[in-house]
Amino acid sequence: xxxxxxxxxxxxxxxxxxxxxxxxxxxxxxxxxxxxxxxxxxxxxxxxxxxxxxxxxxxxxxxxxxxxxxxxxxxxxxxxxxxxxxxxxxxxxxxxxxxxxxxxxxxxxxxxxxxxxxxxxxxxxxxxxxxxxxxxxxxxxxxxxxxxxxxxxxxxxxxxxxxxxxxxxxxxxxxxxxxxxxxxxxxxxxxxxxxxxxxxxxxxxxxxxxxxxxxxxxxxxxxxxxxxxxxxxxxxxxxxxxxxxxxxxxxxxxxxxxxxxxxxxxxxxxxxxxxxxxxxxxxxxxxxxxxxxxxxxxxxxxxxxxxxxxxxxxxxxxxxxxxxxxxxxxxxxxxxxxxxxxxxxxxxxxxxxxxxxxxxxxxxxxxxxxxxxxxxxxxxxxxxxxxxxxxxxxxxxxxxxxxxxxxxxxxxxxxxxxxxxxxxxxxxxxxxxxxxxxxxxxxxxxxxxxxxxxxxxxxxxxxxxxxxxxxxxxxxxxxxxxxxxxxxxxxxxxxxxxxxxxxxxxxxxxxxxxxxxxxxxxxxxxxxxxxxxxxxxxxxxxxxxxxxxxxxxxxxxxxxxxxxxxxxxxxxxxxxxxxxxxxxxxxxxxxxxxxxxxxxxxxxxxxxxxxxxxxxxxxxxxxxxxxxxxxxxxxxxxxxxxxxxxxxxxxxxxxxxxxxxxxxxxxxxxxxxxxxxxxxxxxxxxxxxxxxxxxxxxxxxxxxxxxxxxxxxxxxxxxxxxxxxxxxxxxxxxxxxxxxxxxxxxxxxxxxxxxxxxxxxxxxxxxxxxxxxxxxx
Numbered sequence: 001x002x003x004x005x006x007x008x009x010x011x012x013x014x015x016x017x018x019x020x021x022x023x024x025x026x027x028x029x030x031x032x033x034x035x036x037x038x039x040x041x042x043x044x045x046x047x048x049x050x051x052x053x054x055x056x057x058x059x060x061x062x063x064x065x066x067x068x069x070x071x072x073x074x075x076x077x078x079x080x081x082x083x084x085x086x087x088x089x090x091x092x093x094x095x096x097x098x099x100x101x102x103x104x105x106x107x108x109x110x111x112x113x114x115x116x117x118x119x120x121x122x123x124x125x126x127x128x129x130x131x132x133x134x135x136x137x138x139x140x141x142x143x144x145x146x147x148x149x150x151x152x153x154x155x156x157x158x159x160x161x162x163x164x165x166x167x168x169x170x171x172x173x174x175x176x177x178x179x180x181x182x183x184x185x186x187x188x189x190x191x192x193x194x195x196x197x198x199x200x201x202x203x204x205x206x207x208x209x210x211x212x213x214x215x216x217x218x219x220x221x222x223x224x225x226x227x228x229x230x231x232x233x234x235x236x237x238x239x240x241x242x243x244x245x246x247x248x249x250x251x252x253x254x255x256x257x258x259x260x261x262x263x264x265x266x267x268x269x270x271x272x273x274x275x276x277x278x279x280x281x282x283x284x285x286x287x288x289x290x291x292x293x294x295x296x297x298x299x300x301x302x303x304x305x306x307x308x309x310x311x312x313x314x315x316x317x318x319x320x321x322x323x324x325x326x327x328x329x330x331x332x333x334x335x336x337x338x339x340x341x342x343x344x345x346x347x348x349x350x351x352x353x354x355x356x357x358x359x360x361x362x363x364x365x366x367x368x369x370x371x372x373x374x375x376x377x378x379x380x381x382x383x384x385x386x387x388x389x390x391x392x393x394x395x396x397x398x399x400x401x402x403x404x405x406x407x408x409x410x411x412x413x414x415x416x417x418x419x420x421x422x423x424x425x426x427x428x429x430x431x432x433x434x435x436x437x438x439x440x441x442x443x444x445x446x447x448x449x450x451x452x453x454x455x456x457x458x459x460x461x462x463x464x465x466x467x468x469x470x471x472x473x474x475x476x477x478x479x480x481x482x483x484x485x486x487x488x489x490x491x492x493x494x495x496x497x498x499x500x501x502x503x504x505x506x507x508x509x510x511x512x513x514x515x516x517x518x519x520x521x522x523x524x525x526x527x528x529x530x531x532x533x534x535x536x537x538x539x540x541x542x543x544x545x546x547x548x549x550x551x552x553x554x555x556x557x558x559x560x561x562x563x564x565x566x567x568x569x570x571x572x573x574x575x576x577x578x579x580x581x582x583x584x585x586x587x588x589x590x591x592x593x594x595x596x597x598x599x600x601x602x603x604x605x606x607x608x609x610x611x612x613x614x615x616x617x618x619x620x621x622x623x624x625x626x627x628x629x630x631x632x633x634x635x636x637x638x639x640x641x642x643x644x645x646x647x648x649x650x651x652x653x654x655x656x657x658x659x660x661x662x663x664x665x666x667x668x669x670x671x672x673x674x675x676x677x678x679x680x681x682x683x684x685x686x687x688x689x690x691x692x693x694x695x696x697x698x699x700x701x702x703x704x705x706x707x708x709x710x711x712x713x714x715x716x717x718x719x720x721x722x723x724x725x726x727x728x729x730x731x732x733x734x735x736x737x738x739x740x741x742x743x744x745x746x747x748x749x750x751x752x753x754x755x756x757x758x759x760x761x762x763x764x765x766x767x768x769x770x771x772x773x774x775x776x777x
Contacts, residue, residue, distance in 0.1 A: 029130035029222050030456045034427065035342040036126070036224040037333075038447070039326055040087065041319075042080055042138065042233035043410060044348035045403030046072075046270065046422050047257075048319065053264035054402070055249055055257070056316045060327035061346050061424055066435045068344070068426030069480065072270050073441040073488075073537075075504075076350050078411055078418030078497045080171060080233070081140045083349040083444050087226070088141060088160065089119040090448025090459065092472040092494070094565045100498055101171055103144050103605075104578045110566035113143040114155060120463040122448045123161025126224045129457055134210045136203045137167040137228035144605035145585035149186060151606065152586065158184055166206040167228065168199075170603075172364075172720075174637065175199045175230050175237035175318075176388045177733035177742070179601075179724065186600040188732065193388055198239065200229050200322040204329050215336070224451075227329070231322035232348075234355065234364040234393035236314045238386045242324075243317035250312035253297030253305065254397035255280060258404045269437045269484070271405065276540040280400050282407045289515040291367075292408070294397045295358045304359070304375060307382055311360050311394035314386035343454050344426040345447060351418045352402035354409045356393030363639045363659040364393040369717040370576045371658055371691045380661075388734070391639040391659065405538040413497035414511035414529075416539055430454060431480045438479050440488040441504065441533075445473030453477045472565070494561035499523065499572025503558040507534030510554035519573045528555055576692065576717050580611075593756045595633075597746070601725030601732045604718050607635065608726070608756045610642075610683075612694055612716060617644055618680035618701075620752035623672055628748030631740065632679065633756075634731035636719030643736035644681060644754075645744065646672065653681045653700050654737040655712055657693070663737060666700040668707035678703050683712060692716040728754050 008020030048054045051065040076083040081101040082093030089096055094110035096119050105113030115121070123133045135157045142155045147169045157165035166182050173179050176193040180186070191197050207227055214223055230237075250257065258277060265271045280294040300308065326346075333339040355364060361373045362381045381390050399409035406417035413419060423442075425431065452459060453475040461468055474490050488507075495502035498516035501523075502509060512526040530551040531539040544551050562568055571578065582589070585606055593608040608615075619632045626649060634643040639659040645652050649671040655664040666681070679702055686696040693713050700708040724733055729751050735742040 027128065027130045032341070033222045033455050034430065035222045035338060036131075036451055036455070037342050038087065038226045038345045039347070040084070040226065040228045041231055041322070041348040042229075043350060043353040044232050044319070044422060045352040045399070045406075045409065045417065046420055047261045047265060047404035048352065048402040049422055051424065052270050052422055053261055053268050055246075055261070056319045058320060058323045060323045060330055063330070064344060064346055064426040065424045067428065068424055068431060069433060069436055069438050070270070071423040071425070071438050071440070071442060073439055074347070074421060074423035075416070075419040075442065075493070076348075076421050076444045078350050078413035078495065078500070080138075080349045082497070084138075084141055084228075085115065086444040086473070087447055088121045088123070089115065090122065090445055090471040090473050091119050091469050092445055092565045094496070094567045095119060095469055095472065098141065099496075099567070099571075100578070102140060102142060103171065104581070105143060105583060106571070106581065108569060110568070115141070115160070117464065117466040118469045120460060120468055121160045122451060123157075123224070124463070125161070125452070125457060125459060126455070127161045127163065129455070130221065132214045132218070132221055132223040133162045133164075134207070134223060134225045135162040135165045135167065135228075136207050136210075136225070138171075138230060138233075139167060139169045139228075140171045142169045145583060147603045148606040149600045153184055156184060164210055167203065168230070172233045172235070173199070173230055174235060174391070174724075174734055177637070178230070179733065198237070198321070200231060200325045203227065203229055204325040207329055208332055211332075227326070229322045229326075231318050232315060234353065235391040236311070236318045236386060236393060238314060238318040238321045240387065242321040243314050243386050245320070246313040246316040249316070250309045251305070253309075254294070254401035255297050257401040261401070262405050265404070272537055275405055275538050276536070277405045278407045278538050278540050280397070283513065283515060287513050287515055289518045291357055291517070292354050292396055292515065293358050294400050295395070297397065303379055307375070307379055308360055308395055308397065310382055310385050311356075311392060312398050314392060315394055315398065317386065340428040342427070343430060343451070345423065346426070347423040348421045349444075351406070351409045351412075351421065352399040353393070354396040354399040354411070356395050356399070358396050360395035361393045363391045365391060365640050365717075365720060366658050367393070368575055368579065369658060369691070369693070369715050370574065371693065371715070377660060389638075407539060411498055411500070411516045413495035413500045414502040414514070416533075418497070418500070419495060425476075425480070427454070427480075433481060437484050438482070439485050440476070440479045440482070441490055441507070442476050442479075442488070443473060443490065443493045445471070445493075446476050446490065447473070449473045449475040450477050492557060492561075494558055494565065494567070496562065496567050496570070499570050501526070501558060501570070503554045503561070504533070505554060505557055507532065508550060508554060509533045509539060510551055510558065511539070514572065516572055517574050517578070519577065521572065523570050530554070579717060591758055595726065595728045595754045595756070597729035597751045599728065601727050603725045604635070604720065608758060610714065610756070610758060611718070612685070613758050614683055614685045614696070615756060615758045616680060616682045617754065617756050618678055619644065619754045621679050622676050622750040622752065623674050624749045625674055628672070628674075630746035631727065631729065631731045631744040632746060632751055633726075633728060633754050634736050634744070635724070635726040636736050637724040637734040638736060638738070639734075640715055640719040641724065641736040643731060644679065645737070645740060646746075647739055651679055651700060651702055651707065652737075652739060653698070654739065655698070655714060656736050657713055658715055664712050665739075666698055666708040666710065668700060668702055670702075670707070672702070683714065685714075689713060
């Protein structure tokens with residue numbers, strides 16, 4: 001924001017001087033400027049929601065669609081962090097350093113996980129121009145190493161142009177026990193699910209509070225709100241009464257759903273007449289990722305059909321419940337007279353998610369650990385799916401169904417199944433058309449330019465002394481009062497995600513045959529397909545042989561865009577490989593960690609890493625009475641983690657392997673009498689299991705005596721994609737073990753500190769370290 005020159009007069013005496021407030025007056029938004037509300041869902045294809053013809057009721061979205069515009073060819077990057085980065089800056093995701101999710105960052109310009117100074121955010125533009133700016137819900141644009149109490153805040157929302165933030169910084173969170181941040185600090189949730197808590201409800205409560213607070217003092221000031229619920233990302237969590245609304249609605253299966261929904265989409269104008277349905281498993285066997293395969297419904301047994309249908313019911317209930325919560329916000333805006341001049345975007349960040357594997361999961365963390373689900377295990381949870389007991393995700397078949405009529409789903413950027421998403425725009429003051437569709441081809445990079453034009457603003461060419469990258473997107477505002485099939489202003493858009501590639505230009509699309517997360521490489525040998533999407537919306541007819549010149553031109557255009565947007569190198573490694581890459585942090589990984597009680601949870605990205613190695617956990621504890629109990633050390637949740645705690649005067653250690661029952665438990669036999677102890681667990685890794693998990697043996701110690709021992713296994717990947725950090729003296733959020741209830745506060749004694757070592761030193765060394773520290777106390 002440039003400083004205005006002072007035009008007053010300064011003399012020795014103020015009486016002879018003339019003030020000029022110009023340089024010291026903050027900018028005000030243009031008169032009549034709109035509020036901006038973006039409601040950005042996760043993991044939702046076009047065929048899921050009722051406004052597009054789907055079975056999931058969305059009363060709030062339908063109300064907005066009936067009085068606004070529904071876009072039929074609006075696209076994203078095919079993954080959450082990258083799409084969200086385009087919403088933030090209006091530049092392509094690689095220019096934002098966001099090639100994939102932030103947890104997959106690497107040391108290349110397009111992969112860094114940090115937004116470069118050349119990409120000013122829409123929050124910063126609007127904040128400087130006189131808007132209040134609010135961000136609620138999911139972020140997932142903060143580098144993993146920065147999600148920590150003592151880490152840099154450079155990528156956190158308040159440094160990206162937002163006055164207020166309330167939500168979760170990672171890629172996903174438990175909707176019943178979320179990992180919350182308010183502004184710049186970690187907080188505990190205000191109340192628990194037993195009292196009616198759900199994150200979708202909490203986010204809207206906070207959104208209403210922010211706007212009401214602003215209007216109480218600055219009623220003429222417009223605001224910008226980015227509302228990003230956890231829905232519909234896994235875990236799929238919803239109140240049972242909303243899930244039960246859909247009982248039996250998906251019993252016909254995902255292939256039948258595709259056959260049912262496509263005619264409805266055509267009838268509503270979401271697809272052209274004559275659109276062809278694509279196969280459920282379109283990729284050749286030598287290309288496909290087996291984990292993304294769809295099991296034909298007819299091949300399932302009765303139990304599988306029952307379970308899979310219930311998983312879809314949970315997803316539907318999650319979606320509608322969240323929409324109803326957003327409805328409370330829309331109703332308030334209408335009642336307070338703000339809705340008419342609020343530009344609303346209601347949309348999702350990528351296609352439906354196939355991360356639930358071909359057979360679905362009651363614990364999605366298994367996907368990130370390369371560990372298979374078992375039907376017998378999953379069936380145990382069918383009656384509680386969507387509740388606190390599960391971390392569920394439906395099977396790939398529903399991902400294909402909810403992305404009808406397109407090929408594949410989330411992560412596949414070469415096909416519309418990964419990129420074609422719902423988008424409704426509502427702005428009574430700025431859009432004359434009501435209840436119409438728009439068939440212009442657009443992309444998530446186009447939202448920022450649209451906001452700027454609607455607000456009468458431009459993206460600054462220089463910000464904080466840094467010359468800015470040009471906007472990658474084009475404004476969609478021309479389409480607001482255009483005809484449904486008026487020409488598209490956008491000329492071309494590249495796609496690249498986890499080794500998949502595509503190039504759209506002037507109604508044609510080139511797609512490289514490659515699956516994500518397969519570790520096959522050899523991108524120079526990819527076969528390219530060609531689709532005329534203006535005619536063949538579902539990308540069902542490959543015209544590569546009929547139009548080789550057109551295909552070559554699009555391939556050449558992709559490489560031009562790759563050079564301009566810093567796309568290379570391509571990476572198709574597995575989820576475990578990608579998430580397991582060692583990345584620099586402000587605190588370098590070390591062999592010994594010391595933790596103390598009374599601190600916020602330490603996020604997994606910066607906590608001690610016990611994965612794939614031997615480790616020892618030792619606590620220096622003063623037991624002051626027979627009532628001493630509670631958590632000493634806990635990391636993770638009931639869906640994967642480990643905990644050292646005292647219960648019934650005995651020392652317990654539970655290693656919860658991906659939530660699979662029974663828990664691996666080690667318990668001392670003798671009562672712990674009052675006194676000072678060194679308590680700990682030692683795991684010795686011996687070999688890798690079939691799926692990369694660590695197999696070995698554990699010994700539970702009270703001082704230098706082994707009080708319990710036995711075989712144990714630990715998981716390959718993280719306990720969670722985000723959240724449920726390492727805690728001392730309590731267990732935040734969802735408890736690791738069923739042996740206690742969260743928070744399991746330690747009482748009746750004192751924890752001096754807890755030491756964790758992952759080097760090869762003997763147990764005695766760490767015990768001496770504990771004794772030494774105690775002696776200094």
